[in-house]
Amino acid sequence: MADTAAPVLAIEGLTVALPMGADRTNAVEAVSFSVGPGEIVCVVGESGSGKSVTAHSVMGLLPRELQATAGEVVLQGEDVLKATTARRRQLRGTRMAMIFQEPMTALNPVMTVGDQIAEVLEIHADLSQADRRQRVLEIMRAVQLPGPERLIGAYPHQISGGQRQRIMIAAALVLDPALLIADEPTTALDVTTQAQILKLIRELQGRRGTGVLFITHDFGVVAEIAHRVVVMQSGRVVEAGATADILRRPRSDYTRMLIASVPSLKPPPRAPKTGTVAVQTVGLSKTYRSGSFLFPGRVVRAARDVALEVRRGETVGIVGESGSGKSTVARCIARLVEPTSGAVRIGDIDVARLSERHLRAHRRHVQIVFQDPYRSLNPRRTVGASIVEGPMNFGLEAAEAKKRASRLMALVGLSPEVLDRYPHQFSGGQRQRIAIARALAMEPQLLIADEAVSALDVSVQAQVLKLLDDVRQRFDLALLFITHDLRVAAQICDRIAVMQQGLVVEQGPTAQVFAAPRHAYTRALFEAAPGRTVDFGAATTPA
């Protein structure tokens, strides 16, 4: 790329100290790298690697407790760490701009999107109102928003997540900054929207020659967009280089481990499972209505006529984007919500229509592991108490339940001695193991994993996936695996069902669906998967 030109951003030996009592002395330590004009540099790392702190120190947005103690951050020849607050404010917007992960919270909900873009012009440029409106419309066209004249007066909640992120990008680029910092800008978006946003960023920065500092945890996104990659771990740069080199020939063990942990999009061959049917749904539908009987409001058909079956020992994946109804199906099967119509057969009983009283006896057969490991365990109770709660509800003696909990802790790879600790004392991956132990304590027939690995770092994700696959084999469990991540689905599922707007649009053996998707939506999903061209994760296949 533009290696010969002077870099837009040069970070030299940047060190940011953490406050006393943190688990390490520096949030980032002696970090050096540069971003050239027209270049996209991806900073990639797991949570706690210091990648966001690095980006925020460039913008001067560090929280007060964090201070850059050494090094310099040179933006077009000017050290922003030494700049005054006023000067830094001037630089933000004109020379550097930032887009954030969550476009809903980064936009002001009570201001029209047009005004929010215009605000940047108002602060930094001396333009008449008509000229401002003209510039806003221009940039909205540049980020390919449909009907800018109509959208300019819309409020953030009236437009989609992808459109919101386009507005954020428009506001960031309206003054043509030399540097764009993107902090996980597509993490909260659906995969098809993500593909569009990534394409947009690449086009815009290519045309305008903007240098981009792109923060991400996703190697698929890296493969898709980066010219150069900086890999960070615990506040230090472990490796930096051209994208192709890093992805194909990583030099450090850490990078190699990270890349190996990314699940491959190629499903391994799997023998069809022939166990007895553990759960079967027939014509399962869930309709949400707002408003009252007399004044009907919006009707959302979250699940329509869903027919699925999961056999003992089999893993069935439901994949789809947000709002596709995949979680609704899971919650109907677990009877956390009551289906509007249809049947959920577990054994020879239809649990869809059972009253709360009769339901209790059947609850043990279906267990869920939730997405967010920080919220799925009661913070006020020891993990031991959480695990034994279920079995004791069904009359198991306290001592017996404790023994079972100890056995399960060992099974999920944790020491039984930590049973009397509290959830906050464990990491995300460990909490997810505990949640799995709690589910297994009920000796269920069906285990539902609702995005159970989506909130985890990629290396931890690989371990938890392996654990799920192990317990499935060991207990001959039926595993219903809800995910938005095609890579994960490819590796763990025997069969997958693709859902869109409440409907199952395609269903079949994983290898077959991946090799020859029949439905247009499935094809669109696969095409949007970032980093398709790179073959990741030779080492992970849990099969």
Next chain:
Amino acid sequence: MTIEALPGELARASPAARRRGTLRALARNPSVVIGAVIVAFLALVGLLAPLLGTIDPSEINPAFRNKRPGAERTIRESDGKETAFVHRFGTDSLGRDVYSRVVYGARVSLLIGVTVAVLAVGIGLFIGLIAGYIRWADGVVMRTMDGLMAIPAILLAMGVVSLSRAGLVAVIIAIVVPDIPRVVRLVRATVLTIREEPYVEAAITVGTPTPTLLVRHVLPNTVAPLIVQGTFICASAILIEAILSFLGIGIPPETPTWGNIMAEGRPLFRVYPHNIFYPGVCLAMAVLAINMLGDGLRDTLDPRFAKRV
């Protein structure tokens, strides 16, 4: 299978230690400390009233009416012994000792504050849990609460008192009833957010019966906001009792409460302000202290208000 390294926070630990941490944080908060000291002082004054140089607060002495603070009088006891007694806060229009009345008045005022707070929080908590968790009960309960809230608290209290003979119990009921909706709304709002938490859903899927679920997983989340709300209710109950007494519909006038004493002093307020001044200062101090305590508790217990370190 490898296990990821335990995080650094592991060293920190047990709930007992965390509780000690909360206590230490409370002790460091100036408004908690000041509020608690004043409240404790007033409570002690009320408890030890007979030992604080007081005489019978309802003893009438027609010959010694409307004396200014500092007036001296000789008391002749049944055995003929005579002692000099100083009316530190003066006497009221019936010749009763204002100092004794204010000191004894602390008993009733604080008793009403605490009782009302405990009752309102207890009843409100129960109703709020039910309204928040049981779908079909929600509409009925909350519309009833809205109805209660639509009536001004004082009017409602006057109505309740007028239904029975005025007395301590009637006054407490009259003050508790309008306070219940405030607690119910708070508890219900907390329950509505907590019931969506995955750990509550996880408890449902392991077959935890609803009452256990509420007590074990939902209730603990409401404790901190309720302690705070309780202190505010306590302060407002003391005020409302004073208002009711002042209006002459509260506690019978022979029982001293700060409100009663002020009501007594009202007609001659311009000539003998001491009758209103002393109980007024006590009332203001008590309400201020309890509110400070509540503010401080909220700052420490509610993480949303916690100052950043």
